[in-house]
Amino acid sequence: MFAARNTGIAGTAAKTGCFLCLLLVLFSFAPAGASNLSKIEISENSGNYRVRMVMLIHAPARYVNSVLTDYKHIYRLNPAITESDILPSPHSGAVRVRTRMEGCIFFFCRNVDRLEEVREVNTGHLQAVIIPEQSDFTSGSADWRIQPVGDDSEIVYEAQVTPAFFIPPIIGSYFVKRTFAEAVITSFARLECIALIKAGLDTRSRQYLADATFGATDIDTMQAAMLAGEDPSAHSRPTGAGYKIRDTGCDGGCDQSGGGC
Amino acid sequence: MRRRLRPVWRRLLNMDYRAFAGGVFIALLTGCPDRQTISYHKDVYPILETNCLECHKPPDGEGYLKTHLSMEAYQSLMKGTLYGPVIVPGDSRKSIFNMLVEGRADASLRMPHLRNKRLTAQEIRILRLWVVQGARDN
Numbered sequence: 001m002f003a004a005r006n007t008g009i010a011g012t013a014a015k016t017g018c019f020l021c022l023l024l025v026l027f028s029f030a031p032a033g034a035s036n037l038s039k040i041e042i043s044e045n046s047g048n049y050r051v052r053m054v055m056l057i058h059a060p061a062r063y064v065n066s067v068l069t070d071y072k073h074i075y076r077l078n079p080a081i082t083e084s085d086i087l088p089s090p091h092s093g094a095v096r097v098r099t100r101m102e103g104c105i106f107f108f109c110r111n112v113d114r115l116e117e118v119r120e121v122n123t124g125h126l127q128a129v130i131i132p133e134q135s136d137f138t139s140g141s142a143d144w145r146i147q148p149v150g151d152d153s154e155i156v157y158e159a160q161v162t163p164a165f166f167i168p169p170i171i172g173s174y175f176v177k178r179t180f181a182e183a184v185i186t187s188f189a190r191l192e193c194i195a196l197i198k199a200g201l202d203t204r205s206r207q208y209l210a211d212a213t214f215g216a217t218d219i220d221t222m223q224a225a226m227l228a229g230e231d232p233s234a235h236s237r238p239t240g241a242g243y244k245i246r247d248t249g250c251d252g253g254c255d256q257s258g259g260g261c
Numbered sequence: 262m263r264r265r266l267r268p269v270w271r272r273l274l275n276m277d278y279r280a281f282a283g284g285v286f287i288a289l290l291t292g293c294p295d296r297q298t299i300s301y302h303k304d305v306y307p308i309l310e311t312n313c314l315e316c317h318k319p320p321d322g323e324g325y326l327k328t329h330l331s332m333e334a335y336q337s338l339m340k341g342t343l344y345g346p347v348i349v350p351g352d353s354r355k356s357i358f359n360m361l362v363e364g365r366a367d368a369s370l371r372m373p374h375l376r377n378k379r380l381t382a383q384e385i386r387i388l389r390l391w392v393v394q395g396a397r398d399n
Contacts, residue, residue: 079355
């Protein structure tokens with residue numbers, strides 16, 4: 001193990017660095033945002049770390065859910081992820097997601113491997129359990145609940161992990177929480193940004209289809225007309241009148257380091 | 262105490278000189294391959310042109326249509342996809358561009374997709390070094 005290779009002052013410094021690296025990546029699958037963060041609780045007991053967060057994300061729930069379950073592209077959510085893979089699970093309805101994350105504090109870096117079995121319990125409810133044999137954790141689990149709040153989403157995220165490597169027992173809790181918060185803010189901002197881009201793309205493609213099928217028709221009006229059993233083409237509007245597309249502000253993509261639009 | 266320290270210090274000093282000279286000699290022999298400066302126009306663009314541009318070219322390249330990543334020019338490559346930049350200058354481990362050509366993400370995402378072609382180890386190394394060296398327009 002890493003801890004066994006370091007001794008003396010240099011070893012202690014390296015261990016401290018590793019601990020901080022860990023905190024950067026430990027709950028990195030969990031998005032959170034300073035301006036949207038309703039509640040965050042982090043605690044530690046005998047090497048077991050628990051986190052509970054309640055967040056409001058300014059993107060529709062179905063797109064937030066689709067980004068979170070797009071396991072192939074999980075690396076988009078966190079810049080600390082340097083490797084990822086999808087593996088088959090022996091249990092039906094579940095997938096195994098392997099990630100390797102790299103975290104550095106000053107000159108101290110380390111990789112943290114994690115293999116999780118992820119299951120979508122139902123729409124908007126995800127559960128993940130760490131497979132300890134192939135992870136740098138002796139145990140761990142996470143639970144996501146995504147609820148629509150108008151055009152936005154509320155996420156309740158709860159997780160607990162027990163790292164399998166050495167962590168120094170004494171560290172300033174203020175510094176730890178600050179470091180941790182910065183890391184999760186990035187992930188959260190990315191989740192929101194990607195969800196907004198996907199929502200924008202989807203709206204554009206649906207509008208394109210509506211235009212091609214019924215002439216230049218406002219998509220919302222067209223849907224309402226169809227539901228009411230009316231002819232959607234009766235609600236045509238002049239071409240180029242502009243689509244009712246939510247302004248995502250994400251046309252330039254998500255920021256690589258900060259994560260936001 | 263002093264008498265005993267001086268010869269030890271001298272011996273160490275001499276040893277350091279020898280180690281340094283040996284290091285210089287080995288570096289000269291091997292030519293420090295990873296220190297070569299990679300040029301975007303001379304080294305990187307030809308790799309992209311041969312392997313990536315067929316798909317990552319506007320307006321109708323398959324890869325461009327899916328992600329809006331254009332590899333036609335340095336600026337468009339650095340702009341990245343719909344979801345943001347794919348290159349972190351100086352950090353190839355965290356650059357999605359390198360991650361996908363090196364096969365560090367899901368196998369179905371490995372680039373290039375075209376005819377199941379794979380970049381050679383040397384091409385992958387050039388792309389990695391270019392990013393590590395700052396992904397400059399040189």
